[in-house]
Amino acid sequence: MVPLASLLAYELKNDVEENPILRCGLALQPRKGEDFALINTNCQRLQDDASSTFAVFGIFDGHNGSAAAIYSKENLLNDILSAIPPRLKRDEWLAALPRAMVAGFMKTDKEFQAREQTSGTTVTIVVVDGWTITVASVGDSRCVLDSQEVVSTLTVDHRLDSNVEERVRVKASGGEVGRLIITGGAEIGPLRVWPGGLCLSRSIGDMDVGEFIVPIPHVKQIKLSNAGGRLIIASDGVWDALSSEKAAVCCRGLQQPEVAAKHIVKETLRTRGLRDDTTCLVVDLVPPSNSQHAAPPVKKKKSSLQRILFWRRKGTHLSGALSGVPVMEQLFEEGSAMLADRLGTLSYPDGRNGLFLCAICHCDIESHDGISVHAGSFFAANGPRSMEGPFLCVTCKWKQDAMEGKQPLYSVVTKW
Ligand SMILES: [Zn+2]
Numbered sequence: 001m002v003p004l005a006s007l008l009a010y011e012l013k014n015d016v017e018e019n020p021i022l023r024c025g026l027a028l029q030p031r032k033g034e035d036f037a038l039i040n041t042n043c044q045r046l047q048d049d050a051s052s053t054f055a056v057f058g059i060f061d062g063h064n065g066s067a068a069a070i071y072s073k074e075n076l077l078n079d080i081l082s083a084i085p086p087r088l089k090r091d092e093w094l095a096a097l098p099r100a101m102v103a104g105f106m107k108t109d110k111e112f113q114a115r116e117q118t119s120g121t122t123v124t125i126v127v128v129d130g131w132t133i134t135v136a137s138v139g140d141s142r143c144v145l146d147s148q149e150v151v152s153t154l155t156v157d158h159r160l161d162s163n164v165e166e167r168v169r170v171k172a173s174g175g176e177v178g179r180l181i182i183t184g185g186a187e188i189g190p191l192r193v194w195p196g197g198l199c200l201s202r203s204i205g206d207m208d209v210g211e212f213i214v215p216i217p218h219v220k221q222i223k224l225s226n227a228g229g230r231l232i233i234a235s236d237g238v239w240d241a242l243s244s245e246k247a248a249v250c251c252r253g254l255q256q257p258e259v260a261a262k263h264i265v266k267e268t269l270r271t272r273g274l275r276d277d278t279t280c281l282v283v284d285l286v287p288p289s290n291s292q293h294a295a296p297p298v299k300k301k302k303s304s305l306q307r308i309l310f311w312r313r314k315g316t317h318l319s320g321a322l323s324g325v326p327v328m329e330q331l332f333e334e335g336s337a338m339l340a341d342r343l344g345t346l347s348y349p350d351g352r353n354g355l356f357l358c359a360i361c362h363c364d365i366e367s368h369d370g371i372s373v374h375a376g377s378f379f380a381a382n383g384p385r386s387m388e389g390p391f392l393c394v395t396c397k398w399k400q401d402a403m404e405g406k407q408p409l410y411s412v413v414t415k416w
Contacts, residue, residue: 019130020228020285022055025258027265028279034062035235035277036073038125043077045093045129052090054129057283059141061235063198065119068205071112072121076204079111080104080125080136082362094132098219098332101125101136102342105204106360109215110399113207120198120206123217124155124233128285131224132331133231136217138202140236145222146248147229147327153244156218156335158202160191166201167191169337173212173405202337211402216342218335222328228287229327230260237278238264241271247280257282339400340374343390359390360399371397377406 026037038058045052056077062069083100084093105123122139135143137155145152160167160177167177176194179187190199196209204215232247242250242264250267251260261282268278336342343359356365359373370391376383378397392400401407 017130017226018288020224020226021288022128022283022285023257024057024281024283025256025261026279026281027258027261028277029237029265029269029274031237031274031277033277034066034069034121035237035279036060036062036066036069037279037281038073038077039281040077043081045088045090054127055283056125056127057231057233057281058123058125059233059235059279059281061122061139061141061237061277061279063120063203064206065117067115067117068112068119068203069121071115072108072123072204075111076104076108076123076125079107083107083359090129094129094134094221094331097127097134098136098221098334099342099344101134101217101219102339103360105136105138105215105217106339106396106399107362109204110361110396112205116207117205118208120200120203120209120213122200122235123204126231126233126283128231128283131226131285132221133224133285134219134221134332136219138204138215138217139200140239142234142236142239142244144232144234144244144248145224145229145328146232146252147225147227148252150327151245151248152328154220154222157239158200158218160193160199160201163201166337170201170212173403175210175212211399211407212405214337214403216337216339216403219332220330221332222330224285224328225326226287227327228285230257231283231285232260232264232280233283234264234280235277237276238268238280240276241268251282257284338404343373356389356391358393358396360392360396363393365391365393369394373397373400377401 022041024039028035038056041055043054043056060069060073080100083103084096088096122141124137124141124143126143127134135154138158140157140159143154145154157163158166170177170193177191178194179191180189181187192199193201193213198206198209198213202214206213238247247264251263254260254263261280264280265278334342356370358365371378372386372388373390373392374385374388378401398407
């Protein structure tokens with residue numbers, strides 16, 4: 001029997017926020033050589049300030065060549081970070097991150113398309129800052145969180161086959177959705193977007209498939225409980241073979257993330273064979289008090305009193321708590337493909353003589369030349385919200401219109 005005072009001390013101790021220890025491992029089994037992974041555990045919000053360190057992990061699953069995946073791996077993080085105003089406090093920085101991810105994905109997409117290379121890529125990028133996890137994704141490279149009790153998928157699959165909302169959006173923006181038709185009229189394979197024949201509804205790159213394949217990411221931000229957990233970020237080579245639950249459960253008890261990642265890839269190959277590039281990144285968030293042991297901790301059953309103490313925390317969004325223990329607090333989630341929904345209402349002044357920066361590409365725009373992201377379109381920019389920021393330059397506004405089916409398709413594609 002644990003004395004009440006000990007339990008209260010345990011609870012108080014856990015209210016003192018200590019950052020988790022991060023450990024990660026990567027396993028990959030190439031087939032086409034179009035999967036790429038990003039691991040950077042030493043980013044800093046403030047230059048030369050170790051206390052502002054955060055980590056970034058990403059999976060880029062290219063198609064139609066590897067150029068878009070390589071470009072995104074090399075540029076996307078900088079494009080995201082450059083969309084965050086300088087000198088923010090940590091809470092402000094975290095609050096600005098979801099919007100910056102949208103602007104960063106747009107910028108990377110626009111600048112890659114300017115290279116006139118036809119390849120595309122999925123992206124799932126994960127920023128871990130203390131216990132706060134922010135995930136942005138386009139395509140179907142999934143990120144799964146295993147708290148050792150509950151398995152939660154933090155991403156949404158942008159696949160025509162499984163995502164009804166995306167099918168509706170693509171059709172409303174001028175795309176056609178259907179299966180491949182072979183000689184004789186039979187339909188085969190997954191649902192695809194035409195023109196182009198892509199199975200995904202969102203990606204970076206893909207300049208040859210129509211602007212309704214958008215680079216606007218689904219973004220989710222959570223705060224994990226300080227009991228820790230495991231992230232599994234993987235390309236569809238894994239998810240075509242294993243469910244989120246199965247991938248998480250099959251590596252429980254394997255305490256080294258490298259071993260866990262290898263085991264997931266092995267399970268994938270055993271289930272389905274090597275049909276695609278198969279890449280798996282495992283990241284463990286380990287409570288500092290457990291750091292001398294391998295990660296993540298296997299949760300012990302909590303006593304009734306501990307459960308009551310956990311349940312009493314106010315303002316905590318409980319997610320899928322099978323045993324009644326909150327595993328995470330959701331801070332933000334948004335998946336709209338409409339840019340005006342995603343960039344908020346803030347402008348991005350750069351402080352130089354009234355000039356503004358385009359919210360996407362950061363080029364200088366005269367205040368009277370910027371077009372509001374909330375304006376109806378480039379050709380109808382005098383709507384009721386046309387004076388509200390953020391503002392876009394002409395080419396970025398043109399791109400926004402094209403993504404929403406307000407511009408002729410190929411006149412835009414050839415513009416970049
Ligand atoms: Zn711009």
